[in-house]
Amino acid sequence: MRNVVFDLFYTFTAALLYAAAFPLLILFSFKKKYRESIPARFFGIKNPPFRDHDLWFHVCSLGEAKAIAPILEKLGDKKIAISVITHTGYEAASKYAAQVRYLPYELWLWFWIERPKTVVILEAEFWYLLFRLARIRGGRVIALNARISDRSFPKYYRMRWFYRILLRQCDHIFCQSTEDMARFIALGATNVEVVGNIKLAQKIAASKTYPKPEGLLIVAASTHEGEEEGIIQGFIEYRKYNPSAKLLVVPRHPERFAKVGELIERSAPALSLSRWSESQSMDSDIILVDAMGELNNLYAISDIAILGGAFAPIGGHNPLEPAHFGCKIITGEQIFLQRELFKYVSHVQFVGLDRITEALMDAQEIPPSQVNGTVDLQRVLDYLTEK
Structure with a gap:
């Protein structure tokens, strides 16, 4: 019952924020940088729910989208879905054999998330309703390459009552370092494991060869x-x-x-x-x-x-x-x-x-x-x- 009350309170707060930001969202949607992401994320334009899939990866931007490449290569015939926040993330994710969507604003996740199986959330993308709805609709929720920076931890710790509720929705946390593990545990997380930074597994290569000019x-x-x-x-x-x-x-x-x-x-x-x-x-x-x-x-x-x-x-x-x-x-x-x-x-x-x-x-x-x-x-x- 307590979770339901908090879900309703959180959703109501998200609705108020959406209403307050609505004029700015309209304005920013005309900027080239946000011309695709804002209409998709905040107004549901050309952004339908995922079709049937085995694994759903949520990344933020370019770096995280590139980081999952070594994992996707080893998943064989699994059906992959990827959600992103930014346009550069969308472009990078679109290079994979996967369904790609912009992650809707949290308020709309009630209508967008259907029946996920396994949701893998990269780094610090801690959206409460993403974790909560994926979990209550039958999916496993996994945080991968999870991190909390030195700079961010004091802010997280002041809100530890909230992150304790959020992290309770997470089945497992694979974090980058022992420092990150200690911070997650301090916030109330369980099932935390250090695997290192998955970006170390990236295959780094040039796609074109240019002649080197003379001089430095x-x-x-x-x-x-x-x-x-x-x-x-x-x-x-x-x-x-x-x-x-x-x-x-x-x-x-x-x-x-x-x-x-x-x-x-x-x-x-x-x-x-x-x-x-x-x-x-x-x-x-x-x-x-x-x-x-x-x-x-x-x-x-x-x-x-x-x-x-x-x-x-x-x-x-x-x-x-x-x-x-x-x-x-x-x-x-x-x-x-x-x-x-x-x-x-x-x-x-x-x-x-x-x-x-x-x-x-x-x-x-x-x-x-x-x-x-x-x-x-x-x-x-x-x-x-x-x-």
Whole structure:
């Protein structure tokens, strides 16, 4: 009875939030970034429930969608369904032999979730009604690659009464580290097991081969608002010591391509700039990579990777890909979402934007980064496929 009362209260709260946000949802649905996801998630447009399936994976975005590839490869003829939150996640998930949907807003899950068998929820996608409805409608609920960052745990712990209720709906939690396991247990979770970070099992490869230009090639990868300008200024200063160095700038989000192009023109007027979409030439001093899906191809020919998402409070990005290709990695200090992965990568420089030039100079004396670690997925696969 207590669960039913809480379900009703939670649903009522979700309905109030939906009503309050409705005007903004209409407005944002016209933005290119959300043109598909908001209509699908919040208004049910072109987003029907899954047809019959064996395993349903819920991921958030690009990184999690890519992370499940080694597991999907080993599931044989199982019928797979994948739900996502973001457009980049949808594009990545659509490459698999699977049904792909945007996960509806929680309020609509009452009408959307039917009879799941096994629901696998990646990392920190802790939506109460997703867990609850999957469970009460007959599905096993499994948290995979589960994590709680150093930064987030105090907030979770203050709400531990809520997470105790949520985690009670979870049959098993496969977490990334012993620190994560201790945090989940502190929140009231049971059946917690450490298997490591499943991203260590990813097959990392370039899809195209580009010729490496002469001189040092630096790639500023997955950059965010507030990061590019400091990286560009550091690069300009470094060019005084190494005039042949070139910089590839790869913004994380495609809707920022034009804005970053304008920023480069304004910040580095003395350097030549070209856009990848116009010519895949690397003859310019700075190349704006205004295209998706090229990062591994560019890591493969780069000497140094300045990894974004950690100079601003984003939480960092996956260092395994540049390390796999032997790039010397420079990144910021705010890696709170990727701290576990960085444990497996050697020779990384953690600096602020004001020390980019110094880090580029120091990179001459530092060995290439490399990945030192593996993960065994067999325990996860056995659990997922058991009857």
